[in-house]
Amino acid sequence: xxxxxxxxxxxxxxxxxxxxxxxxxxxxxxxxxxxxxxxxxxxxxxxxxxxxxxxxxxxxxxxxxxxxxxxxxxxxxxxxxxxxxxxxxxxxxxxxxxxxxxxxxxxxxxxxxxxxxxxxxxxxxxxxxxxxxxxxxxxxxxxxxxxxxxxxxxxxxxxxxxxxxxxxxxxxxxxxxxxxxxxxxxxxxxxxxxxxxxxxxxxxxxxxxxxxxxxxxxxxxxxxxxxxxxxxxxxxxxxxxxxxxxxxxxxxxx
Amino acid sequence: xxxxxxxxxxxxxxxxxxxxxxxxxxxxxxxxxxxxxxxxxxxxxxxxxxxxxxxxxxxxxxxxxxxxxxxxxxxxxxxxxxxxxxxxxxxxxxxxxxxxxxxxxxxxxxxxxxxxxxxxxxxxxxxxxxxxxxxxxxxxxxxxxxxxxxxxxxxxxxxxxxxxxxxxxxxxxxxxxxxxxxxxxxxxxxxxxxxxxxxxxxxxxxxxxxxxxxxxxxxxxxxxxxxxxxxxxxxxxxxxxxxxxxxxxxxxxxxxxxxxxxxxxxxxxxxxxxxxxxxxxxxxxxxxxxxxxxxxxxxxxxxxxxxxxxxxxxxxxxxxxxxxxxxxxxxxxxxxxxxxxxxxxxxxxxxxxxxxxxxxxxxxxxxxxxxxxxxxxxxxxxxxxxxxxxxxxxxxxxxxxxxxxxxxxxxxxxxxxxxxxxxxxxxxxxxxxxxxxxxxxxxxxxxxxxxxxxxx
Numbered sequence: 001x002x003x004x005x006x007x008x009x010x011x012x013x014x015x016x017x018x019x020x021x022x023x024x025x026x027x028x029x030x031x032x033x034x035x036x037x038x039x040x041x042x043x044x045x046x047x048x049x050x051x052x053x054x055x056x057x058x059x060x061x062x063x064x065x066x067x068x069x070x071x072x073x074x075x076x077x078x079x080x081x082x083x084x085x086x087x088x089x090x091x092x093x094x095x096x097x098x099x100x101x102x103x104x105x106x107x108x109x110x111x112x113x114x115x116x117x118x119x120x121x122x123x124x125x126x127x128x129x130x131x132x133x134x135x136x137x138x139x140x141x142x143x144x145x146x147x148x149x150x151x152x153x154x155x156x157x158x159x160x161x162x163x164x165x166x167x168x169x170x171x172x173x174x175x176x177x178x179x180x181x182x183x184x185x186x187x188x189x190x191x192x193x194x195x196x197x198x199x200x201x202x203x204x205x206x207x208x209x210x211x212x213x214x215x216x217x218x219x220x221x222x223x224x225x226x227x228x229x230x231x232x233x234x235x236x237x238x239x240x241x242x243x244x245x246x247x248x249x250x251x252x253x254x
Numbered sequence: 255x256x257x258x259x260x261x262x263x264x265x266x267x268x269x270x271x272x273x274x275x276x277x278x279x280x281x282x283x284x285x286x287x288x289x290x291x292x293x294x295x296x297x298x299x300x301x302x303x304x305x306x307x308x309x310x311x312x313x314x315x316x317x318x319x320x321x322x323x324x325x326x327x328x329x330x331x332x333x334x335x336x337x338x339x340x341x342x343x344x345x346x347x348x349x350x351x352x353x354x355x356x357x358x359x360x361x362x363x364x365x366x367x368x369x370x371x372x373x374x375x376x377x378x379x380x381x382x383x384x385x386x387x388x389x390x391x392x393x394x395x396x397x398x399x400x401x402x403x404x405x406x407x408x409x410x411x412x413x414x415x416x417x418x419x420x421x422x423x424x425x426x427x428x429x430x431x432x433x434x435x436x437x438x439x440x441x442x443x444x445x446x447x448x449x450x451x452x453x454x455x456x457x458x459x460x461x462x463x464x465x466x467x468x469x470x471x472x473x474x475x476x477x478x479x480x481x482x483x484x485x486x487x488x489x490x491x492x493x494x495x496x497x498x499x500x501x502x503x504x505x506x507x508x509x510x511x512x513x514x515x516x517x518x519x520x521x522x523x524x525x526x527x528x529x530x531x532x533x534x535x536x537x538x539x540x541x542x543x544x545x546x547x548x549x550x551x552x553x554x555x556x557x558x559x560x561x562x563x564x565x566x567x568x569x570x571x572x573x574x575x576x577x578x579x580x581x582x583x584x585x586x587x588x589x590x591x592x593x594x595x596x597x598x599x600x601x602x603x604x605x606x607x608x609x610x611x612x613x614x615x616x617x618x619x620x621x622x623x624x625x626x627x628x629x630x631x632x633x634x635x636x637x638x639x640x641x642x643x644x645x646x647x648x649x650x651x652x653x654x655x656x657x658x659x660x661x662x663x664x665x666x667x668x669x670x671x672x673x674x675x676x677x678x679x680x681x682x683x684x685x686x687x688x689x690x691x692x693x694x695x696x697x698x699x700x701x702x703x704x705x706x707x708x709x710x
Contacts, residue, residue, distance in 0.1 A: 110367070114468035117483050121473050129670065130680070131701050134689050135487060136457035175475050190700065199391045200367060209466060211371035218371055222390055 001078040003042045003097045005033050006066060007085050010050050010059060025228075025241040026085040028248035035252060036089045042097070045075055057161065058172070060141065060180040064157040067148070077148075084142030086228045086240060087203075088247050093224035096145065096202055103196040104150055104188070106139030111206030111230055119177035123186060126171055127164055133189045141181035142227055143203035150193075157187055206230040213243065217250055257335040259354045260327065261292055264302045264319035265342040268310045276499030280343065283502075283509040287345040290516040294524050295352045300332060312420065314427075316435040320396065321413035324406045334403070341397035343493050343501060345508060348515040349546070350489040351690065353400065353459055360452040361401045361408075361444070363394030364460035366437075368467070368495060376438040379431030383422065384442040392445060394453060396437040397492065398460045405449070412443050461488040463495030485512060523549045526578050530571040530599065533686075537695030539571035540629075540656055544685030544703050548572075548654070551682060551706060552579045563623040563648075565613055565640055566630035570596025572656075576627065577603040584621055588612045618643045629656035637668035645677060652708050653678060659688055659701030666701055673707075681709040 009030060011023050030046060037044045047069060050062055063082050070077050079097050096105070109116055116138055124132055146154070160183060161168060172179055188195055201223030207213040208231055212222060219226055226247060228240050265281045272278070285301070292299040306322045307313035319339060327334050336354050340346075353362075366373060370390075377388050401409070416423060416439075427435055444451055461484055464470050469484040484491050491508070493501050523546055532542040560580050567573045567585035569592055576583045583606045587593050593608055600606050607621075613630055626644040630636065637655075644651055657665050672678040685691075685703025693699070 112468040113483060114471055117487060118473050118475055121476055125476065129666075129701075130683070132687065134456070134687070177475075192698070201391055210367065211369050212374070214371065218374055222370060222374055 001076045003040075004070065004075065004077045004080045005037050005042055005044045006047065006063070006070075006080050006082045007033060007044065008047045008050075008059060008063060009085050010048055022237045022240070023085065024237065025244035028244045029085045029087050032088045032091075032248060032252060033083070035091060036093060039091070040095050040097075043075070045070065045073070057165075058169075058179045061157075061161050061168075064154045064161075064180070066146070066154060067151045079145055079147045082144045082146070083225075084227065084229075086244070087142065088226045088228070088244060088251070090220065090224045090226075091251060093202075096198065099198070100145050100147075101196055102147055102149070104153075104193050105145035105196045105198055107143050107198045107200060107203035107205075108136065109138050109140045109205065110200055111209055115177065118175070119182040120185075122171060122175050122177050123182045127167060127183065128186050128190070131186065131190065133185050137189075137195070137197065138182075138185045139188075139195065139197070140203055140205055140227070141184055142205075142229070143198075143225065153187070153191060153193055156191060157184065160187060201225070203227055208232065217247060220247065220250060257333045258296070258298045259336045260298045260300050260332065260334045260338070261288055262300050262302060262319070262323055262327070262337050262339045263288055263342055264315060264339070266303055266305050266310070266315045266318070268315060270310070274498055276502055278502075280493070280502040280505040283505040284342045284345055286509060286513070287348070287516060288340065290348060290520070291346045291350060294348075294520065295354075297352075297354070298332065298334070300327065300330070302326060312424065314435045316396070316437070317416055320436055320440060321409065321416055324403075324409055336400060336402045338400045339396075339398070340490070341492065341494075343505075344398070344490055345493070345505060346490050347485065347488065348512070348520065349543070350459075353455065353489075356455055357400050357402075358452060359402055359404070361399070361405055361449050362452045362455060363396075363399045363444075364455065364457070365391075365453050366393055366395040366462070368463035372433055373438075376431060376433030377441075379426060379433055380438050380442060383419075383426065384439075384446065386442055386446050388442055388445055392451065392453065393441050394444075394451065395460060395462060396440050397494070398462075398490065408443075408447055408449055411447070412440065415439070415443060458487060458489040460490060460492065462492040464491065464493070465496050519553060520550075526575060530574050532571070533694060534692035535694050536569070536571065537693060537697070538568045541686045541691060541703055543690075544656065545572060545575045547682075547684035547704075548575060549579060551684065551709070557625075560624040561621065562625040562627055562654075563620050563644075564627040564629070566628070567596050567608070568592055568629070570599040572627070572629070573606060574600045574603060577606050580625065581605065582607070582621075582623075584609070584623060586611050586613060586620070613643075614639060618647060620647070622648060623651060624648070625652045625654065627654040627656070632657055632660055632665050634664040634668050637665050638672070641668065641672050641677065650708060652706065652710065654684075654704065654706050656685075656704045658683070658685075658705045659699035659703055661697070661700050663700055669705065669707070678707040680705050680707050682706045 009026050034044050051065055052062060116135055120133055124130055202225050204219055204223045205227045207219050212219040228243050231239050267278050289299050302319060305318055373393055377390060464484050470482055472480050472482050493505050527542055527545055531539055533539055557579060558581055561582040562576050562580045564573055564585045567587045573583055573585045573596055585606055585608050593610055597608060614636060628640045630640055655669060669678060683702040683705050687702055688699040691699050691703060
C-alpha cells in the first residue's frame with residue numbers, strides 16, 4: 001500500500017473564491033506534487049469531479065469523504081496527505097509520511113489571529129455551545145495527514161455538516177470566517193484526537209505577512225511546502241498565479 | 255534563604271536612544287505588571303537597571319542582559335532557582351499560570367518567526383562568522399527565555415565569545431548584517447553547543463508582534479466583548495514590531511485598561527487561596543483559578559450581605575473560600591467522613607453552618623440563600639432537581655456550578671436545557687479551560703470547569 005497525496009482539483013465556475021481563475025495555477029501545484037511523489041514512492045490522486053455540487057456541500061467539506069472516494073476508485077492507501085491545490089512542494093522536501101508516528105498531522109495556522117479568533121468565537125457561539133479551542137493548536141486545513149484510523153473521525157465531520165448544514169452555510173455567508181477549517185479544529189479538540197503538529201516549514205501560510213514572499217523567493221530557502229494563500233491586493237487571483245508560476249519555474253524548470 | 259525563581263528584567267536607560275524609543279516611560283508599565291505577577295507567584299522580581307559595562311555602544315544592553323545575568327545575581331547575593339529573562343517591552347497578564355512549573359528544568363525559548371525575512375537575513379549574515387548551518391526552525395526569541403544554574407557554563411561561554419570577538423561582532427551588528435544584536439549569535443551558540451531547548455510551551459506565553467498578528471483588535475463582528483484579543487487570549491505581551499516611539503503610549507493604554515486586575519485585593523486573594531488545596535493535588539475540590547474567579551467575581555461589597563447554600567461541600571476547600579466572600583455559608587453533604595474533613599479544613603471560620611443531608615431524598619428545607627453553589631450529584635436529573643428546588647424555594651438566586659465540563663457532559667446539558675427554558679442565563683464561565691486543568695484524578699474535562707448564572 002502506498003502513501004497518497006490527495007488533491008481536489010475541481011474547476012468551479014462561480015464567483016469569488018470559487019471562480020475559474022482561482023484554479024488556474026493549480027496545474028503548478030499538481031505537477032510539483034507529482035514530481036515529489038514519484039521520488040518518494042507515493043501516488044497523487046486528483047479529485048476533479050466532486051461527489052456533490054458545491055451548493056449542496058461546500059467543496060472543502062467534501063474532502064471528509066476521502067476514504068469513500070479512495071475506495072470507490074479502488075485506490076489502496078496507507079497514509080494520505082490531503083493538501084490544497086494552491087501549494088507547491090520543494091523537490092527536496094523530506095518525506096513527512098515518515099514523521100507522522102501514524103497520528104493525525106497538521107501545521108498550526110500562522111497569520112492573522114484576528115481572523116482565527118473571530119472564527120473560533122463565532123463558531124463557538126453558533127455551533128459549539130460556548131467551547132473555545134486553544135488558538136495555538138489551531139491547524140490549517142490545507143495540509144492534513146491521516147490514515148485509516150481516522151475514518152471514524154471523518155464520518156463524524158460529515159455527520160456534523162449534515163446536522164448543521166444550513167447553519168454552516170449561513171455563518172459562511174454572514175461572517176466570512178471560513179468553511180470547514182474552524183469546525184475541523186473544534187472537532188479535533190472535542191473528539192480528543194491525538195494531533196501531531198508539524199513545523200511551519202511544512203505548510204508555509206500567509207507568507208506575505210512574514211515578508212518572505214519577495215522577489216528573491218526567500219521562502220524557497222527557508223522551508224518545504226509553500227501555501228500561496230492570504231495574498232492581498234488582487235482582483236482575480238492573478239498574483240497567486242504569478243507567484244506559483246514563478247516558484248514552479250525556479251524549482252522545477254531552471 | 256531558600257532558592258527562588260527569578261524574573262530577570264533588563265531595563266537600562268540609554269540616553270543616546272531616548273529619541274529613538276520616545277523615552278523609556280514604558281518601563282513602568284512593564285514593571286507594574288511583572289512585580290504584581292511575581293508577588294502572586296512567590297517569584298523574585300530582579301530588575302537590571304545599572305549596566306555592568308558603562309560603554310553602551312561597545313556593550314549593548316541586549317548583550318549585557320544575557321552575558322552578565324549569573325554574575326549579577328551572584329554579586330547581589332540572590333539565591334536563584336530558575337531564571338526567566340523577560341524584556342522590559344513586555345507586560346504579563348495578571349493571572350498568567352506559573353510558567354516555571356512547565357519548564358522541565360530545560361532551557362526554554364519560544365520560536366521566533368514573525369518577520370522570517372529579517373531572521374533569514376540575520377542568520378545568513380552571521381553564517382560565515384560561526385561557520386555553522388543553523389536550523390531556522392529552532393530559532394528562538396532572546397527576549398523571553400528561561401534557564402537555570404545548569405546553563406551557567408553555557409552563558410559564561412557566550413560571554414567569553416563576546417569578549418573574544420567583540421570587534422567583529424560589533425562590525426556585523428552595526429555595519430554589515432544590521433539585523434539585531436545578541437539574538438542571532440545566541441541562537442548560533444545554543445545550537446553549536448547542543449543545548450536542549452524546549453520550544454513547545456504555548457504561544458500565549460510569548461505574544462510578540464501584536465500588530466503583525468492582528469491581535470490588537472477585538473471581535474468586531476460579534477461586538478459582544480471589546481477586550482483586545484491579545485489581552486483576552488495572551489499571557490505575556492511583547493510590544494515590539496511596532497514603531498518604537500509608540501511603545502509607551504500603547505503600553506500605557508494597556509495598563510490603564512487592565513490595572514484593576516493587578517490590585518492589592520488580588521494579593522489578598524492569594525493569601526486565601528494558599529489556605530486550601532486545589533484540583534491539581536486534590537481531585538475532590540475545584541481548581542485554584544475557579545476559587546480565584548469566585549473571589550474576583552463576588553468582590554463587590556454587596557455580596558458580603560448575602561448567604562450561600564453549597565450543595566455538596568465535599569471536604570470543604572471551596573467552602574472555606576466562600577466563607578470569605580459571603581456573610582453566611584450553609585454547607586451540605588451526605589457523607590459523614592467528608593463533613594468531618596470539611597470542618598477541619600474550615601477551622602477558624604465562624605460563619606459556616608454544616609449539615610448532613612441527602613438532597614435528593616426527603617424534604618428540601620434549607621435556609622433562604624441568595625446564592626446557590628451546586629456541586630452535588632453530577633447526573634443530569636440530579637442537576638435539574640438541584641436547579642428546580644433552588645428556584646422554587648429561593649425565587650431567583652444566583653447559581654454557581656462546578657464541573658460544567660465534566661465528561662460525559664450531563665451537568666452542562668442540564669444547565670443548557672434550563673437556559674433554553676429561560677430559567678438560567680450563563681453570565682460567566684469560571685475556572686480552568688480543559689487544556690489547563692490539572693486534575694489530580696486524571697480526568698480530562700470536555701469544557702470549562704464551571705459557570706455562574708443569573709448574576710446580578
